[in-house]
Amino acid sequence: MALLDTLTNRTNARNEAILAFTLALAAAVLIKIPALFGIHLDQHESFYLRNMSLFVLPMLTGYFIWKRQLGAQTLIGLAIAFIAAGIIANSYPFDKGSDTEVLLALHLPIALWLIVGIAYAGGRWHQPGRRMEFVRFSGELFIYFVLLALGGGVLSGFMALIFGTIGIDIEPVFESWLLPCGATGGVIVASWLVETRKSMTENIAPVLARLFSPLFAIILITFLGTMLWTGGGMDIERDILIAFDMLLLIIIGLLLYSISSRDPNSSPSAFDMVQVVLLVSALLADVVALWAITERITELGFTPNRLAALGMNIILLVNLAWSTVLYIRFLSGRGSFQSIEQWQTDYLPVYAGWAAIVAIALPPLFGFI
Structure with a gap:
């Protein structure tokens, strides 16, 4: 029985790791999809500013939906919240350089973070203990994300150094691919690390x-x-x-x-x-x-x-x-x-x-x- 439990735990851990890295890859791909339609990061900063949280938080919510095995009713409610947020973020006719656009970009992730918390709590958001666990998770996620970002910065620095020796400038690649893809995917990976390294x-x-x-x-x-x-x-x-x-x-x-x-x-x-x-x-x-x-x-x-x-x-x-x-x-x-x-x-x-x-x-x- 003990051996069976061990094998089951290893299988579950492997499946969770595969899911987490798949969702991280999906978030990285998602942030590049607009470029296929001519919406590039360096030319449409306001679009990415408004939608940054929508590239990653639905994926993170999906991770907890799978992990907590949430029911269809909760799943529909969470999906409606993200769809409504996407419609609002992309339908408002903001003026160029609009203050309200910046406010939306700053506050929408905060509002959507509560949606992530509901998924994290596994349908038991009404319990103070579960809410406090989400607070702890949020802090630990920040720590891990910063550590991943520092490691990514060191890695990028070495890449720039070694490619610079052969006359290749990787700054465009870094700004267009490594930074946005790494930032979105890193949130999912950091969340998985928090859950598995408590x-x-x-x-x-x-x-x-x-x-x-x-x-x-x-x-x-x-x-x-x-x-x-x-x-x-x-x-x-x-x-x-x-x-x-x-x-x-x-x-x-x-x-x-x-x-x-x-x-x-x-x-x-x-x-x-x-x-x-x-x-x-x-x-x-x-x-x-x-x-x-x-x-x-x-x-x-x-x-x-x-x-x-x-x-x-x-x-x-x-x-x-x-x-x-x-x-x-x-x-x-x-x-x-x-x-x-x-x-x-x-x-x-x-x-x-x-x-x-x-x-x-x-x-x-x-x-x-």
């Missing part, structure tokens, strides 16, 4: 969380202190807003990552105090950003970027504020760690919902400018 990544999560949480707290405290000392205002140009919101989202990610790697039954520790400091400093930084955005809207009115940033910062404010309350209750012995975990996982659809609103509703609301 014992390795479980040791990475707490180390990263414990390393970067205090560092980000120091950065935010220094930023707030410098702002008070100099009396300067905050620049809220589009690129600055995007970068600042990304910083706050990374902090939320660190919080989620810390929660996912922590034993919920253990007593409060010094690291939990660090988490509270990080939350409070992020909350204050978000208030500063909201103040600056509100001032600019009052002076100059609404634009797509300002409205998207206003909504995102309000969403972050609510999450950070209540997370701080729950963490303080936990530290003082008046609340459980499970309440923090459930709040964070319950709040995930809020981010996806706002991302969907930005991607779907804001472009027509502002005339696709």
Whole structure:
């Protein structure tokens, strides 16, 4: 019986590897299909900007549909979501250089990531534990993808070096084939690695969380202190807003990552105090950003970027504020760690919902400018 189980496990692992690499190849091929119709990456950047997530996320969802053996009803729902996203991304008549097009390109992958999560959860998205597993998977996927990207960068560098010795420039090949195909296929391969190498990544999560949480707290405290000392205002140009919101989202990610790697039954520790400091400093930084955005809207009115940033910062404010309350209750012995975990996982659809609103509703609301 033990031998039979071993053979079965090996067969399943081999089949899973074949499927993962087949889907990775399919994603790499899919991103090159538009070039057959004259839609080249260097000439139609906006098309690839809008559709990048649609080249890879359906394939990743297909991987989890097979792995979790989802039913036909769930499969149809997931397919409808991706088809609707594809129609919206390619039917909106965006102006050239449109801000709303950039917003759609940034927010559509966030909304579709929830669809991947539903497939990952295997039809049990309503369970907080499954949602937290998806959070852990998302963080570990990012780690593996970065490692694959670094390895691909080194490989490309060596290729350029050795082909350069015989007078051949591989930069066009790199930009047209290696980079887009490697990026899309790499997401599937990294996901497969996470699923099959969990014992390795479980040791990475707490180390990263414990390393970067205090560092980000120091950065935010220094930023707030410098702002008070100099009396300067905050620049809220589009690129600055995007970068600042990304910083706050990374902090939320660190919080989620810390929660996912922590034993919920253990007593409060010094690291939990660090988490509270990080939350409070992020909350204050978000208030500063909201103040600056509100001032600019009052002076100059609404634009797509300002409205998207206003909504995102309000969403972050609510999450950070209540997370701080729950963490303080936990530290003082008046609340459980499970309440923090459930709040964070319950709040995930809020981010996806706002991302969907930005991607779907804001472009027509502002005339696709």
